[in-house]
Amino acid sequence: MQTKVVKFGGSSLADAKHFKQVADIIHADPARRYVVPSAPGKRHKTDTKVTDMLYRCYEMIRNHEDIDEYYKQIEERYYSIIRELGMDFDFSKELAFVKSAMLHASGRDYAASRGEYLNGIVLAKYLGFEFIDAERAIFFRENGTFDEEKTNSVLGKLLARHKNAVIPGFYGSMPNGTIKTFSRGGSDITGAIVARAVGADLYENWTDVSGFMMGDPRILDNPPPIETITYQELRELSYMGATVLHEDSIFPVRYAGIPINIRNTNAPEDDGTMIVSSTEHYDTKRIITGLAGKKGFSVIHIEKDMMNAEVGFGRRVLEILEDNEVSFEHLPSGIDTMSIVVATSALEGRRERLLNSISRQARVDHVEILDGLCLIAVVGRGMVKAKGTAARVFNAVNRAGVNIRMIDQGSSELNIIIGVDEDDYEKTLSAIYEEFVK
Ligand code: ASP
Numbered sequence: 001m002q003t004k005v006v007k008f009g010g011s012s013l014a015d016a017k018h019f020k021q022v023a024d025i026i027h028a029d030p031a032r033r034y035v036v037p038s039a040p041g042k043r044h045k046t047d048t049k050v051t052d053m054l055y056r057c058y059e060m061i062r063n064h065e066d067i068d069e070y071y072k073q074i075e076e077r078y079y080s081i082i083r084e085l086g087m088d089f090d091f092s093k094e095l096a097f098v099k100s101a102m103l104h105a106s107g108r109d110y111a112a113s114r115g116e117y118l119n120g121i122v123l124a125k126y127l128g129f130e131f132i133d134a135e136r137a138i139f140f141r142e143n144g145t146f147d148e149e150k151t152n153s154v155l156g157k158l159l160a161r162h163k164n165a166v167i168p169g170f171y172g173s174m175p176n177g178t179i180k181t182f183s184r185g186g187s188d189i190t191g192a193i194v195a196r197a198v199g200a201d202l203y204e205n206w207t208d209v210s211g212f213m214m215g216d217p218r219i220l221d222n223p224p225p226i227e228t229i230t231y232q233e234l235r236e237l238s239y240m241g242a243t244v245l246h247e248d249s250i251f252p253v254r255y256a257g258i259p260i261n262i263r264n265t266n267a268p269e270d271d272g273t274m275i276v277s278s279t280e281h282y283d284t285k286r287i288i289t290g291l292a293g294k295k296g297f298s299v300i301h302i303e304k305d306m307m308n309a310e311v312g313f314g315r316r317v318l319e320i321l322e323d324n325e326v327s328f329e330h331l332p333s334g335i336d337t338m339s340i341v342v343a344t345s346a347l348e349g350r351r352e353r354l355l356n357s358i359s360r361q362a363r364v365d366h367v368e369i370l371d372g373l374c375l376i377a378v379v380g381r382g383m384v385k386a387k388g389t390a391a392r393v394f395n396a397v398n399r400a401g402v403n404i405r406m407i408d409q410g411s412s413e414l415n416i417i418i419g420v421d422e423d424d425y426e427k428t429l430s431a432i433y434e435e436f437v438k
Contacts, residue, residue: 002031002201007169007191010041010049011208012265013119016084023127025206025268032204034159034194035166037123038187039115040077050077050115051170051184057102058111071099078118085126094121110179113171116187120168129164138172138193140180146172148193148252155197167194188249192260196252203253203260205245210264211273212237212244215291219426220433226290228274233289236379236415240292250275287389288380288436293429295374295422297329298347299406300340302358303366307336313362314338320357324350329375330408330417339406341419344371373405374425378432379415390416392435400424400431 008022026032039050053074060067075095082091098114117133124131137155139147151172159165169187174180182189188205195203212234213223229237231254238247244262253260254277263272307313317338321328330341347354351369358367383389390409393416397404406419420428 003033003198004029004031004202004204005034005036005191005195005198005200006032006204006206007036007187008038008265009187009205009207010038010051012041012206013037013039013123014041014043014047016081018265019081019085019123019126021265021268022123022206025265026127028268031201033164034198034200035123035127035129035164036169036187036191036194037116037119037166038169039119040081050074050119051112053077054102054111054115055108058108061103067099067103078122081122087122087126089125091118091122094118107178109171109181113168113179113181116168116170120166124166127164127166129166130162132158132162132165132167134168134171134190135173135179137167138190140172140174142175144174144180146182146189151193152197155194156199159194159198182248183246185246186248188246189252192249192252195258196256199256200258203258204263205249205260206263206265207244208264208266209244209262210267210270211262212242212290214289214437215429215433216242216293219429220291221430223433223437225270226273227271228276229289230381231275231277232412232414233379233381234275236377237290237292240375240377241294242290242292245275285382286380286436287382287386288378289382290379291376291429291433292379293374293376293425295425296344297341297373297375297419298344299370299373299419300342300354300358301366301368301370302338302340302362302364303336304338304362304364305336307333307338316362317358320354320361323357324354326350326354330406330419332406332408341373341375341406370405372422373419374422375406375417375419376425376428376432377415377417378436381414383416384413393418393432396431396435397428400427402428402431 012018012022041049057067057071078091102111121131137158139150141147169190171179171181191203191205210225212226214226215223217223231250257277260275261272264270326342326346328340328342332339355367358364378393402420402424404418404420408417
């Protein structure tokens with residue numbers, strides 16, 4: 001029998017109605033054996049996530065404020081779920097214990113993690129599955145980094161003894177037994193870790209959208225969903241700001257070659273997006289898989305006669321960046337010019353020093369910083385096979401009357417990145433979209 005690990009995000013577990021949908025999804029397929037829940041999320045736009053409420057409690061305690069009334073609201077989130085599901089069990093002791101531990105300096109991460117912990121207990125009871133505390137099986141090293149090998153071995157052995165289980169997302173334990181969380185949105189990571197540990201056939205990540213859209217729906221007119229995308233393509237798109245999945249959640253499953261399926265709890269009939277390591281079984285009819293862009297870049301533009309003949313020139317310039325702790329994003333260069341694309345924010349407080357060092361130490365003819373650049377990535381594994389893709393991109397941009405300030409095409413031919421003025425961002429994105437998708 002197949003094994004699937006299913007992770008449900010906060011909006012999928014925000015209230016009793018969603019718990020029911022989640023249970024229906026799980027029970028519809030016996031392969032959905034291991035479940036990773038987030039904490040209850042927002043029920044409506046102005047609502048507060050339980051995780052945020054817990055962080056707030058922590059702050060209140062630090063400020064010696066009384067948390068009694070506020071904590072009652074957290075308790076009520078769980079009580080209302082239990083009540084509306086028609087379940088009959090006493091959750092008050094568990095909730096009281098968490099409150100007391102928070103009042104006794106158990107730490108910020110402990111407080112934040114309880115959203116998942118408590119939700120996991122309720123969900124396990126509702127499903128009739130075993131509850132396995134992530135504290136017992138997800139480990140961090142002394143220095144705070146995730147200990148993948150120890151986790152994989154302990155979690156793998158533990159779960160092998162259970163046909164079904166609920167493992168709360170977002171946290172694990174430190175060598176001294178204290179609780180540590182991943183970064184925000186980290187239940188995605190737990191799901192991937194569990195999928196790897198049980199050698200799952202599929203990691204289903206259930207959220208409130210039917211997968212990735214080909215581009216930002218706030219800018220593009222009704223972009224279609226992406227059916228399949230490779231890990232590599234996804235990296236390119238998420239780096240450019242397309243987010244649905246926590247970036248770090250890709251590594252554990254990618255390592256094990258397990259596909260991820262992004263699904264919509266509110267529309268389980270939709271296939272969602274399949275994220276795969278190779279596209280052997282998932283060919284694409286489209287030339288481009290997706291489009292993404294990001295504002296807030298600057299170019300350090302350098303000119304020097306005979307630059308191409310000067311051995312070590314690039315190294316000298318990059319060393320100056322390194323000394324100033326500025327990392328670069330792209331490095332398109334010409335015969336006598338070099339353009340270093342960096343995030344504008346990385347230059348804060350360093351502009352003068354950088355310009356001075358580059359002109360003195362690298363003895364350049366001219367150096368300046370140009371701001372207001374945005375980058376747009378046209379990503380697609382289909383580009384390798386299709387001739388003339390770059391020409392189509394540039395023609396489309398040209399037709400929109402936009403001036404291209406930078407071009408970078410990786411040799412993998414997986415993406416073409418162009419830089420345009422920030423003011424031209426939306427126009428450029430739409431023009432490329434019209435060319436390839438409409
Ligand atoms: N509940 C945590 C957060 O809000 C983790 C997650 O939902 O993935 O960040």
